[in-house]
Amino acid sequence: MKKIVIFLISLLCSATIYAQKMNVLGDILASADSLAIFFYQHTDGSYQYDTVPVTQGRFTWEADIPEYQKILTTFLPSRKFLDFISENSTIYLTGRANALEVDIYGSGAxxxxxxxxxxxxxxxxxxxxxxxxxxxxxxxxxxxxxxxxxxxxxxxxxxxxxxxxxxxxxxxxxxxxxxxxxxxxxxxxxxxxxxxxxxxxxxxxxxxxxxxxxxxxxxALQASIFNFSQKDPDGNIISYEDFRGKYLLVDFWASWCAPCRAENPNILKVYNTYKDKGFEVVGISLDTDAIKWVKAIKEDHLPWPQLSDLKGYQNEIAVYYDIYAIPYSLLVSPEGKIIAKGLRGEALNKKLSELFD
Known part of the structure; x- marks a missing residue:
């Protein structure tokens, strides 16, 4: 159950407005007495779940809900979830628990x-x-x-x-x-x-x-890139200033990231096409293992500079830009302005063609 709670926290973060107390009354068709489980954010800001017995298809749940938010619920033994929006009122859930075909009444939200x-x-x-x-x-x-x-x-x-x-x-x-x-x-x-x-x-x-x-x-688009610096595999410190005056693709990737590795051939293709026209690439790796990082660079035949502090998701450049999903990229103008983000595949090809062809 703890794993389910952790998995659902991101879904519960969807909204919150105004303190309120909520009552939920249920009248559902179930094959046997079961349990209703409600996942929500408590008034102290923590995420938790309440377990309520369902007897002859009926149950009542009352909770102090900090503000407007999405409540997730399921009826054991089912692992399917439905959601509804909390409100300072009485909310009614009616329907079939086994198929999770439930109608929701009483919530204006x-x-x-x-x-x-x-x-x-x-x-x-x-x-x-x-x-x-x-x-x-x-x-x-x-x-x-x-x-x-x-x-x-x-x-x-x-x-x-x-x-x-x-x-x-x-x-x-x-x-x-x-x-x-x-x-x-x-x-x-x-x-x-x-x-x-x-x-x-x-x-x-x-x-x-x-x-x-x-x-x-x-x-943000048109924001200035900050003068980042990290070491390459040989221990040399490389900074953004080494690329100023060129269009630069800052490519966030890792040796263990399959989508990143799949994208590398496309980046290599555009690099070879535009490198003599003022285009450069720098890789920022979210690796923690130097051997695997260097091995991937060689296997994928990546000729551009590669940087990493080997801190994984805590890579200082990635943390600064709040990058937690890879592959991801920032395209920087010769003047140091961010002009595009998250370009991959055909989108990257198209953008570079617009700039150089």
């Missing part, structure tokens, strides 16, 4: 989330259909389909931003900003965070957003 999902439903389904078509299309068709997908995603982002601006006091809006802060550029998210009410910005979720923005501000 849950209704708001459902309505927002319905507003986005057509766009979301359209994007899924386009990706399905992309997987079987020719290369020429894929280019056109990808353009359509990008346009749909832009439209989805615009509708989400409009919703946030129209609902500055909404926990749902804060949740949306929080999710965006984890994936979007600082310059996109900060104006939306500023559009939230002061009370919402001071909430637990608001504080999480502010913390995340403080980190992403460092690698």
């Amino acid at each position: 849950e209704k708001e989330a459902t309505l927002f999902g319905l507003e986005m439903q057509d766009l979301t389904l359209n994007i899924i259909q386009k990706w399905n078509a992309y997987s079987t299309a020719s290369k020429t068709q894929q280019s056109a389909i990808k353009k359509e997908i990008d346009e749909l995603n832009t439209k989805k982002s615009e509708q989400t931003a409009a919703y946030i601006r129209e609902h500055p006091d909404s926990g749902m809006a804060a949740n949306l900003v929080y999710q965006m802060a984890r994936t979007e550029d600082y310059n996109t998210v900060f104006p939306l965070f500023s559009a939230l009410s002061e009370t919402t910005r001071k909430s637990t979720t608001g504080k999480l957003i502010a913390e995340k923005l403080e980190k992403t501000r460092k690698y």
Whole structure:
């Protein structure tokens, strides 16, 4: 059970607005008496779970919920989970426990989330259909389909931003900003965070957003790259200043990262294409084992400088930029400005072609 709790913490971090007490009443069809388990964030900020007996399909759960948040629940012995949004009210769960077909009533916040999902439903389904078509299309068709997908995603982002601006006091809006802060550029998210009410910005979720923005501000588009320095495999210290005046791809990777290793041939290809036109690459490894790191460099035939402090995920450059998922990259202009992030595969090829061809 402890492993499940740890796994679910990231899902529970989705939102929080205003202190409240909540009652949940359940009337579910179950094959036998069982247990209902609720995972949530307690008023002291810790994550925990409550276990409630289900007798003849009925149960009652009461909890002090710090603020608006997503509650996860399951009915043993099932390992399937459903979620609902907490609210200072009585919430009713009815349906079939075994199949986890449960209806949720009484939560205005849950209704708001459902309505927002319905507003986005057509766009979301359209994007899924386009990706399905992309997987079987020719290369020429894929280019056109990808353009359509990008346009749909832009439209989805615009509708989400409009919703946030129209609902500055909404926990749902804060949740949306929080999710965006984890994936979007600082310059996109900060104006939306500023559009939230002061009370919402001071909430637990608001504080999480502010913390995340403080980190992403460092690698926002057009932000200046900081003058990092680390040792190469031979012990030589190499810094950003050694690359100033060139377009530089800062590539975060590791010998143990399969997607990173799979991307290396593509980086090698573009490196050989543009290295004589003012393009350079520097690898920042999240390895802890020097032997495995050097072995991977040789196996993948990587000719560009490679740096690491062999601290794994605590690599000082990665920590500074809050990079915890690899492969990841920053593309830096000759003037030292970050001009693109997370480029891989065709996206990297396209960007470099725009710059050099």
